[in-house]
Amino acid sequence: MSPLPKELQQAIERGALSRDQLKQLITFEADALSLSFDDAVKQAKDGTLPNNYIGADLELLIELLPAAA
Amino acid sequence: MPFTGESLIEAAEKFRDHINDLLRSTITTAQISAVPVKLGVLLSFRAEQRPTQVELDTRVGKMGFYFGQLCISDIDSGGLHELHTAEYKYLLTPAGSETATLRWEYKRVVPPGSFWCRHHLQGPITIRFNNQDNVLDNLHLPTGYVPFEEIIRFFINDLKVPHLSRKWDSVLRQSYDQFRRELGS
Numbered sequence: 001m002s003p004l005p006k007e008l009q010q011a012i013e014r015g016a017l018s019r020d021q022l023k024q025l026i027t028f029e030a031d032a033l034s035l036s037f038d039d040a041v042k043q044a045k046d047g048t049l050p051n052n053y054i055g056a057d058l059e060l061l062i063e064l065l066p067a068a069a
Numbered sequence: 070m071p072f073t074g075e076s077l078i079e080a081a082e083k084f085r086d087h088i089n090d091l092l093r094s095t096i097t098t099a100q101i102s103a104v105p106v107k108l109g110v111l112l113s114f115r116a117e118q119r120p121t122q123v124e125l126d127t128r129v130g131k132m133g134f135y136f137g138q139l140c141i142s143d144i145d146s147g148g149l150h151e152l153h154t155a156e157y158k159y160l161l162t163p164a165g166s167e168t169a170t171l172r173w174e175y176k177r178v179v180p181p182g183s184f185w186c187r188h189h190l191q192g193p194i195t196i197r198f199n200n201q202d203n204v205l206d207n208l209h210l211p212t213g214y215v216p217f218e219e220i221i222r223f224f225i226n227d228l229k230v231p232h233l234s235r236k237w238d239s240v241l242r243q244s245y246d247q248f249r250r251e252l253g254s
Binding site: 001003004008009012013015016017018019022025028029045050051052053054056057058059060061063064066067068069 | 078102103104105106107108109111113117118119120121122133135137139141155156158160162167168169172180191192193206
């Protein structure tokens with residue numbers, strides 16, 4: 001998985017990601033599974049993301065979307 | 070007794086710090102990090118904020134452990150945030166495998182139209198019922214709420230992951246008794 005941009009890493013450490021920042025993080029993790037953001041959201045909804053730790057983390061991040069500002 | 074705080078992130082960080090103390094006293098010095106948004110926090114192992122799994126030496130070889138817990142809060146009349154688990158995923162994956170062998174999962178709210186057990190165990194494991202093979206990935210085997218203390222206990226007792234402290238048993242029991250969460254509702 002490619003490194004996250006420093007600004008995004010720092011935003012996570014500072015606390016309270018914006019919705020756009022969360023979507024950016026989701027996009028990075030989706031890319032590690034060769035998925036687009038939209039494909040990842042669909043697979044999360046369908047329960048068909050890969051059953052590995054990246055898929056698990058990605059699904060949990062997507063669950064956070066409604067809770068982001 | 071749930072974790073509380075003046076804000077969701079404060080309550081979640083208390084929980085995170087507790088988990089990290091527990092991990093240091095039991096199976097790993099790797100630490101859980103928080104990914105916070107306005108109304109929820111994901112606690113998971115991360116390296117430079119990318120998800121990762123912790124490598125464990127077990128009696129059956131090296132395995133990766135992923136911990137993911139999505140936390141939300143209820144706010145009481147005094148404005149205090151009480152932390153709750155909305156979802157967890159604990160994965161155990163053999164080294165070099167792309168797929169977890171065991172996945173303990175919980176969702177507080179099941180998606181509309183779904184009726185499966187909220188606390189369940191899945192994995193690419195075949196179970197024979199009468200003359201029919203069923204893959205555990207296609208079932209939602211009920212487990213009840215699985216506290217992460219019990220996951221760590223399973224690793225140490227059953228998989229013989231070396232413990233980092235001789236007090237591991239009492240540390241886990243104390244944590245379980247002190248912070249037992251009702252979960253299940």
